[in-house]
Amino acid sequence: MSxxxxxxxxxxxxxxxxxxxxxxxxxxxxxxxxxxxxxxLQGGLTDLPxxxxxxxxxxxxxxxxxxxxxxxxxxxxLLENPTLLSHEDxxxxxxxxxxxxxxxxxxxxxxxxxxxxxxxxNGVPAIxxxxxxxxxxxxxxxANKADIYLSAGASSGVNTLLHVLCADENxxxxxxxxxxxxxxxxxxxxxxxxxxxxLDEARxxxxxxxxxxxxxxxxxxxxxxxxxxxxxxxxNPTGASLPEExxxxxxxYAQQEHLVILADEVYQTNVFVGEFISFKxxxxxxxxxxxxxxxxxxLASLHSxxxxxVGECGHRxxxxxxxxxxxxxxxxxxxxxxxxLCAPVIGQCLVELMxxxxxxxxxxxxxxxxxxxxxxxxxxxxAMALHKAFEQMEGVECGSPQGSMYLFPTINLSPKAxxxxxxxxxxxxxxxxxxxxxxxxxxxxxxxGFGQKEGSLHFRTTFLAPGTEWVGSIIKFHQEFMGKxx
Amino acid sequence: MSxxxxxxxxxxxxxxxxxxxxxxxxxxxxxxxxxxxxxxLQGGLTDLPxxxxxxxxxxxxxxxxxxxxxxxxxxxxLLENPTLLSHEDxxxxxxxxxxxxxxxxxxxxxxxxxxxxxxxxNGVPAIxxxxxxxxxxxxxxxANKADIYLSAGASSGVNTLLHVLCADENxxxxxxxxxxxxxxxxxxxxxxxxxxxxLDEARxxxxxxxxxxxxxxxxxxxxxxxxxxxxxxxxNPTGASLPEExxxxxxxYAQQEHLVILADEVYQTNVFVGEFISFKxxxxxxxxxxxxxxxxxxLASLHSxxxxxVGECGHRxxxxxxxxxxxxxxxxxxxxxxxxLCAPVIGQCLVELMxxxxxxxxxxxxxxxxxxxxxxxxxxxxAMALHKAFEQMEGVECGSPQGSMYLFPTINLSPKAxxxxxxxxxxxxxxxxxxxxxxxxxxxxxxxGFGQKEGSLHFRTTFLAPGTEWVGSIIKFHQEFMGKxx
Numbered sequence: 016m017s018x019x020x021x022x023x024x025x026x027x028x029x030x031x032x033x034x035x036x037x038x039x040x041x042x043x044x045x046x047x048x049x050x051x052x053x054x055x056l057q058g059g060l061t062d063l064p065x066x067x068x069x070x071x072x073x074x075x076x077x078x079x080x081x082x083x084x085x086x087x088x089x090x091x092x093l094l095e096n097p098t099l100l101s102h103e104d105x106x107x108x109x110x111x112x113x114x115x116x117x118x119x120x121x122x123x124x125x126x127x128x129x130x131x132x133x134x135x136x137n138g139v140p141a142i143x144x145x146x147x148x149x150x151x152x153x154x155x156x157x158a159n160k161a162d163i164y165l166s167a168g169a170s171s172g173v174n175t176l177l178h179v180l181c182a183d184e185n186x187x188x189x190x191x192x193x194x195x196x197x198x199x200x201x202x203x204x205x206x207x208x209x210x211x212x213x214l215d216e217a218r219x220x221x222x223x224x225x226x227x228x229x230x231x232x233x234x235x236x237x238x239x240x241x242x243x244x245x246x247x248x249x250x251n252p253t254g255a256s257l258p259e260e261x262x263x264x265x266x267x268y269a270q271q272e273h274l275v276i277l278a279d280e281v282y283q284t285n286v287f288v289g290e291f292i293s294f295k296x297x298x299x300x301x302x303x304x305x306x307x308x309x310x311x312x313x314l315a316s317l318h319s320x321x322x323x324x325v326g327e328c329g330h331r332x333x334x335x336x337x338x339x340x341x342x343x344x345x346x347x348x349x350x351x352x353x354x355x356l357c358a359p360v361i362g363q364c365l366v367e368l369m370x371x372x373x374x375x376x377x378x379x380x381x382x383x384x385x386x387x388x389x390x391x392x393x394x395x396x397x398a399m400a401l402h403k404a405f406e407q408m409e410g411v412e413c414g415s416p417q418g419s420m421y422l423f424p425t426i427n428l429s430p431k432a433x434x435x436x437x438x439x440x441x442x443x444x445x446x447x448x449x450x451x452x453x454x455x456x457x458x459x460x461x462x463x464g465f466g467q468k469e470g471s472l473h474f475r476t477t478f479l480a481p482g483t484e485w486v487g488s489i490i491k492f493h494q495e496f497m498g499k500x501x
Numbered sequence: 502m503s504x505x506x507x508x509x510x511x512x513x514x515x516x517x518x519x520x521x522x523x524x525x526x527x528x529x530x531x532x533x534x535x536x537x538x539x540x541x542l543q544g545g546l547t548d549l550p551x552x553x554x555x556x557x558x559x560x561x562x563x564x565x566x567x568x569x570x571x572x573x574x575x576x577x578x579l580l581e582n583p584t585l586l587s588h589e590d591x592x593x594x595x596x597x598x599x600x601x602x603x604x605x606x607x608x609x610x611x612x613x614x615x616x617x618x619x620x621x622x623n624g625v626p627a628i629x630x631x632x633x634x635x636x637x638x639x640x641x642x643x644a645n646k647a648d649i650y651l652s653a654g655a656s657s658g659v660n661t662l663l664h665v666l667c668a669d670e671n672x673x674x675x676x677x678x679x680x681x682x683x684x685x686x687x688x689x690x691x692x693x694x695x696x697x698x699x700l701d702e703a704r705x706x707x708x709x710x711x712x713x714x715x716x717x718x719x720x721x722x723x724x725x726x727x728x729x730x731x732x733x734x735x736x737n738p739t740g741a742s743l744p745e746e747x748x749x750x751x752x753x754y755a756q757q758e759h760l761v762i763l764a765d766e767v768y769q770t771n772v773f774v775g776e777f778i779s780f781k782x783x784x785x786x787x788x789x790x791x792x793x794x795x796x797x798x799x800l801a802s803l804h805s806x807x808x809x810x811v812g813e814c815g816h817r818x819x820x821x822x823x824x825x826x827x828x829x830x831x832x833x834x835x836x837x838x839x840x841x842l843c844a845p846v847i848g849q850c851l852v853e854l855m856x857x858x859x860x861x862x863x864x865x866x867x868x869x870x871x872x873x874x875x876x877x878x879x880x881x882x883x884a885m886a887l888h889k890a891f892e893q894m895e896g897v898e899c900g901s902p903q904g905s906m907y908l909f910p911t912i913n914l915s916p917k918a919x920x921x922x923x924x925x926x927x928x929x930x931x932x933x934x935x936x937x938x939x940x941x942x943x944x945x946x947x948x949x950g951f952g953q954k955e956g957s958l959h960f961r962t963t964f965l966a967p968g969t970e971w972v973g974s975i976i977k978f979h980q981e982f983m984g985k986x987x
Contacts, residue, residue, distance in 0.1 A: 026827050
């Protein structure tokens with residue numbers, strides 16, 4: 016190429032190598048291909064062996080069947096158009112708005128001003144106050160609005176926390192495997208070290224302290240400055256719901272090993288077995304039982320409007336609470352979030368509605384309860400039905416559903432299938448998932464996108480899609496796949 | 502401290518040093534203090550010498566006087582609560598919604614699905630299509646929806662682009678001085694090099710090619726890998742609106758020097774003098790005039806719903822368009838934005854409304870036009886009134902308002918004032934602005950927060966606040982300050 020031939024400044028070999036290194040399979044090749052299929056189908060193409068695409072690759076409830084909760088959306092409509100509040104009679108008598116909807120909208124507008132204005136960098140003070148109250152009621156321990164930071168979904172909160180935690184390329188963060196790839200992708204972008212620890216599939220994907228210890232010791236021996244441990248509870252992609260003893264053990268280990276705890280608790284209401292126990296509650300409990308000992312264990316706990324029965328992913332609302340953090344460090348976190356100005360304000364309002372829903376006796380309560388329970392029971396039923404299907408499938412093993420929005424079955428594939436995958440330059444689980452998409456239109460994510468124990472294969476599927484037809488098509492595909500590569 | 506005394510894992514000395522190094526004065530000490538004053542006043546404290554806080558530190562129109570545009574918010578209210586659309590008669594005949602509001606809401610819902618669902622990582626396809634159409638009409642050149650990426654305000658777009666551009670600590674980006682501190686703060690966090698070039702205050706803060714050249718050559722001589730040039734047009738904090746010859750000269754220089762152009766064009770409708778000329782239009786024009794020569798000049802242009810007559814900062818809506826980028830690089834940008842899932846969907850819808858407002862003859866057009874023009878004229882009048890006040894003030898020099906939402910006057914302070922500032926450990930402009938806040942409740946940002954030519958002092962103020970009382974209080978403060986430190 017002559018020196019006068021124009022060429023671009025940026026190419027794949029000279030951009031930020033850490034972006035290149037990041038992997039995010041949840042929206043990777045399979046997801047892109049599934050969207051292409053969707054376009055074909057919308058365009059009327061009929062030579063595909065399926066007539067709809069099921070996006071079981073991502074926890075996106077409202078893209079599938081889940082309806083928004085009426086109370087939330089009624090309040091948001093008034094926040095977007097406050098002039099409606101001057102038509103109280105019409106709202107109440109013709110549009111089915113209840114008085115508490117109007118009252119809540121007025122109260123939020125009073126503290127927010129316009130939802131079109133920037134809020135304080137860490138979020139609207141009154142909304143942080145409301146979150147603090149929720150946390151106090153949930154955990155039975157005080158919470159302070161000054162320790163709460165609104166974020167654009169939990170993802171943006173994780174991004175903030177990892178940015179502050181990782182000082183250089185030697186900083187390490189313990190991350191569960193399998194994990195939601197936000198963690199490994201963010202650490203790759205930050206050029207910090209992911210220190211993987213395996214979850215225990217045999218024990219319903221619980222945390223195994225011996226494994227965590229081993230991973231930490233190995234990393235330390237390699238000179239890595241291990242700073243924090245990530246826990247996703249209930250689990251993504253595993254669906255696990257941690258028992259109290261696992262949580263206590265992790266906090267105790269964090270205390271001994273001087274680790275910050277990042278507790279990703281966005282699925283805290285998606286629990287089918289037992290009850291959700293927050294890290295905050297357990298930490299405060301341990302502080303109470305052992306005066307002094309745990310007072311410097313730092314915990315950041317994240318929550319979101321995207322999951323649970325709210326399912327409002329598109330609104331990008333979330334928050335994190337910091338426990339036992341140094342005020343000087345918190346000031347740096349405040350500055351960092353200021354650079355992006357503030358979380359979406361309507362999303363902040365939705366966080367307020369989530370943590371402070373209609374109470375028994377209030378006009379909107381009965382409908383709220385009915386919708387909430389309907390969604391919860393629907394998710395549970397679908398999880399059970401999908402699990403039952405997996406139990407029938409040859410070479411598929413899957414623990415019974417405990418929580419979150421996912422099942423993460425093991426698949427045992429033949430050497431012949433592994434060979435066919437290798438010929439396409441794919442791992443066996445990628446190959447399996449691609450074949451499933453091509454045959455059925457169902458998009459799931461291969462286990463390799465989350466990390467899995469060497470030699471094991473999995474895929475993650477949500478159980479959000481309605482109906483049973485798609486489950487039937489997976490069973491049929493699986494039989495044919497197993498037959499073909501026997 | 503004994504080894505058994507608990508201590509925190511994170512402190513100001515071991516967190517990410519690049520976060521510590523970042524500065525963001527727009528929401529810094531003065532802003533925090535002004536919010537404290539606001540709380541005092543709300544709490545009924547009356548020993549302050551003012552009875553309201555005026556936040557002239559940040560371009561946040563709806564926090565001050567600017568009302569949202571009716572058409573936009575009516576549509577958004579229907580997107581939040583689509584069940585309202587089944588009450589067409591009530592909407593049209595009792596609530597003042599026009600048929601085109603309903604029609605737009607239905608069309609958006611058809612392409613978006615629920616605003617509570619994640620969209621594609623780069624944004625809803627139909628909204629990107631609408632933006633492409635807007636760009637074609639604005640510039641007279643084709644635009645492709647595949648090159649458009651929705652973002653959470655322009656800030657998040659800048660963050661994405663700088664992340665991809667900066668490969669290591671030796672990567673340099675030419676940044677205008679004075680500048681909106683998002684750029685220097687983001688580069689500090691990324692640990693990349695800011696290569697400052699001074700704007701020409703004598704020429705209405707235009708770009709001076711000789712200065713850019715000098716800055717670039719100096720950086721290259723120091724071994725810095727200069728990769729891109731940032732242009733903010735209309736200017737922030739300067740208010741400058743660039744003439745065509747400046748834009749052509751920058752593109753030409755970028756072509757010669759192999760620089761990516763980052764054009765921050767969020768104030769494109771806030772232009773009082775002449776007309777806004779986009780970098781995209783000029784680049785395509787140059788490509789047309791000189792076949793081949795400019796085909797590899799890469800441009801990223803950013804826009805937002807936060808500014809202009811829209812002023813919807815809290816909704817965090819924005820987009821960027823990539824021109825002449827390598828498809829492989831675009832794929833990495835897509836992956837990077839995927840990690841945060843998607844921009845807020847209701848903000849994306851607002852972008853669509855901004856780029857595709859009611860047209861003449863459509864039912865909502867007249868009111869839209871009236872509101873839009875009212876805001877534009879109000880801003881212009883306030884800019885002129887503030888400018889007039891500055892002209893009367895001793896030692897203050899300020900070019901006449903051209904665009905954006907800011908004035909950035911020079912202040913000439915006495916050595917005595919500089920001494921008093923030094924005693925407080927402040928720069929003279931910081932000291933001046935702090936005194937102004939304490940005396941008047943008006944919060945502005947010292948020029949040092951944006952960078953300024955050595956030896957010169959400035960402050961940035963928005964002209965968003967209504968009324969003239971606050972301007973009078975600045976004049977009075979200034980007289981007293983000049984008297985005291987004569």
